[in-house]
Amino acid sequence: MSPREGSLSGVNPVNPEIQTWQQDLPHGMTLSCRACGDKGRPVLLFLHGFPEGAFVWDPLLLHFSKPENGAYRCVAPNLRGYERSSAPQDVKAYRAKYLVQDILALIDIESGQQPLAALVAHDWGGAVAWNLANQQPHRLLKLMIINSPHPGTFLKALQANPAQQAASAYMNFLVQAEAAEQLAANDFEQLFGFLTGHGTARVSLAAPPDAAVLDSGGQGPDWLTPKVKAQYRQVWQHGLQGGLNYYRASPLRPENAADAGVTALQIPPEALRIDVPTLVLWGQNDVALLPCLTEGLDAYIPNLSLVPLEQASHWVVHEQTERVVAEITGFLKPNPLPQPSPQPSRQP
Numbered sequence: 001m002s003p004r005e006g007s008l009s010g011v012n013p014v015n016p017e018i019q020t021w022q023q024d025l026p027h028g029m030t031l032s033c034r035a036c037g038d039k040g041r042p043v044l045l046f047l048h049g050f051p052e053g054a055f056v057w058d059p060l061l062l063h064f065s066k067p068e069n070g071a072y073r074c075v076a077p078n079l080r081g082y083e084r085s086s087a088p089q090d091v092k093a094y095r096a097k098y099l100v101q102d103i104l105a106l107i108d109i110e111s112g113q114q115p116l117a118a119l120v121a122h123d124w125g126g127a128v129a130w131n132l133a134n135q136q137p138h139r140l141l142k143l144m145i146i147n148s149p150h151p152g153t154f155l156k157a158l159q160a161n162p163a164q165q166a167a168s169a170y171m172n173f174l175v176q177a178e179a180a181e182q183l184a185a186n187d188f189e190q191l192f193g194f195l196t197g198h199g200t201a202r203v204s205l206a207a208p209p210d211a212a213v214l215d216s217g218g219q220g221p222d223w224l225t226p227k228v229k230a231q232y233r234q235v236w237q238h239g240l241q242g243g244l245n246y247y248r249a250s251p252l253r254p255e256n257a258a259d260a261g262v263t264a265l266q267i268p269p270e271a272l273r274i275d276v277p278t279l280v281l282w283g284q285n286d287v288a289l290l291p292c293l294t295e296g297l298d299a300y301i302p303n304l305s306l307v308p309l310e311q312a313s314h315w316v317v318h319e320q321t322e323r324v325v326a327e328i329t330g331f332l333k334p335n336p337l338p339q340p341s342p343q344p345s346r347q348p
Contacts, residue, residue: 015058015062017036017062017065018034018035018036018058018061018062019034019035019036020032020033020034021033022084023077023106023109025102025105025106025109026105027101027105028086029080029085029086029102029105030084030085030086031077031078031079031080031085031086031102031106032054032077032078032082032083032084032085033054033075033076033077033078033106034054034055034057034058034061034075034076034077034078035061035073035074035075035076035110036061036062036065036074037061037064037065037071037072037073037074038071038073039073039110040073041071041072041073042070042072042073042114042116042117043072043073043074043075043107043110043111043114043116043117044060044064044072044073044074044075044116044117044118044120045075045076045077045103045106045107045110045111045116045118045119045120046060046061046074046075046076046120046121046125047076047077047079047103047119047120047121047122047125047126047128047129048076048078048079048082048122048123048124048125049121049122049123049124049125049126049148050123050124050243050244050246050247051183051191051194051232051235051236051240051243052122052123052232052235053078053082053083053231053232053234053235054076054077054078054082054083055076055231055235056122056317056318057074057076057120057317058076059321059325060074060120060317060321060324060325060328061074061075061076062074063325064325064328069329070117070332072117073110075106075110077102077103077106078235079099079102079124079125079128080093080094080098080099080102080242081094081241081242081243081245081246082235082238082242082243083234083235083238084238085242087238087239087241087242088242089241091245091248091249092249093245093249094242094245094246094248094249095249096127096128096131096250097131099127099128099131099246100128100131100132100135100136103128103129103132104132104136104139107139115138115139115140115141116139116140116141117141117142117332118140118141118142118143118144118328118331118332119132119133119140119142119143119144120144120146120328121143121144121145121146121148122145122146122147122148122317123146123147123148123314124148124243124246125148126145126146126147126148126149127148127151127246127250129143129145129148130145130148130150130151130274131151133274133275133276133278134271134272134273134274137274137275137276140276141276141277142276142277142278142279142331142332143274143276143277143278143279144278144279144280144281144328144331145278145279145280145281146280146281146282146283146316146317146324147281147282147283147286147289147314147316148289149289149293150272150274150293150297150300150301151252151267151271151272152267152272152296152299152300153292153293153294153295153296153297153300154252154293155252155262155265155267156296157290157292157293158252158253158254158261158262159262159263159265161290161292163290163292164290164292164293165254167287167288167289167290168253168254168288169254170288171247171253171254172253172254172256172259174244174247175244175247175248175253179240179244180239180240180241180244183240184236184240187233188232188233188236191232191236191240192220192224192229192232195220195221195224195232195315196220196221196224197220221315221318221319223315223318223319224318228318251265252265272300273300273301274300274301275302275303276303277303277305277331278301278303278304278305279305279307279327279328279331280294280297280304280305280306280307281307281309281316281324281327282294282306282307282308282309283309283312283313283314283315283316283319283320284308284309284310284311284312285311285312285313286312286313286314287313287314288314289314291308294306294308305331307327309323
């Protein structure tokens with residue numbers, strides 16, 4: 001299926017090498033997409049999280065599309081509910097099966113019958129990716145997850161780990177009816193607080209203000225430049241309800257006085273297994289998704305590579321872009337074939 005006629009198709013004024021367009025999907029949804037690299041090449045698909053957008057992957061799209069770095073076709077959609085992508089009002093439209101449906105349709109369009117070279121995902125994008133890899137493992141050769149909890153370890157932590165329960169308490173604010181209005185107030189002050197660890201934000205997904213990932217001037221991380229702030233505003237000005245509906249539609253959140261949350265939730269073991277080779281990168285200073293969420297992953301993922309990233313927060317893609325690129329590059333390399341055992345020499 002081709003991009004919609006009359007869509008905002010073309011090059012991006014900020015990064016002219018990046019193509020942008022509105023992609024209609026067969027089931028009636030539209031995803032606002034960004035891409036770099038030639039169609040027909042092996043596809044790397046990148047999924048963002050909250051409260052971000054597809055633009056956060058631009059450095060990786062540019063890098064991996066270059067001939068010397070694999071000449072991949074690199075695609076990053078704005079997920080359902082974000083930027084110019086379709087944003088249904090019904091909260092049920094943000095359940096995992098519908099989010100996975102969007103991405104499978106995009107894979108059909110971009111990769112055809114060939115599996116993705118890799119699916120790379122962060123935060124809520126990772127939640128979609130975990131589900132897709134479990135349900136449709138033949139659609140991707142490799143999975144790469146960045147600070148996004150596997151549902152098995154997340155469920156256990158929300159049920160029994162007080163530290164993670166406290167760290168996830170912000171979710172119970174994000175599901176409230178007035179959350180979007182409060183987050184948008186004063187030029188998105190609270191949302192920028194998510195990114196910086198400063199200001200009057202009700203919660204923060206960044207490391208504490210005195211952490212090494214923040215600059216010495218106390219104004220926020222070095223990566224959050226005026227240009228990047230403008231890119232965030234451009235996404236947020238299209239509305240916040242879609243991104244917040246991911247939290248409302250998910251059963252994975254802490255219990256509170258009004259909601260039992262995950263207390264009695266059970267997930268069948270077959271819905272947790274990941275059979276594709278999987279790389280998990282985890283910023284160790286993430287104050288919302290604690291490193292404990294990586295414990296026990298090998299029970300669900302037989303072929304797992306876990307890489308803890310020191311001095312990195314939830315926003316490691318911005319903070320340590322070169323390290324993330326290096327880890328992805330290494331994991332994309334073909335697995336070495338097993339070497340035959342040496343045969344004993346025969347004596348005459």
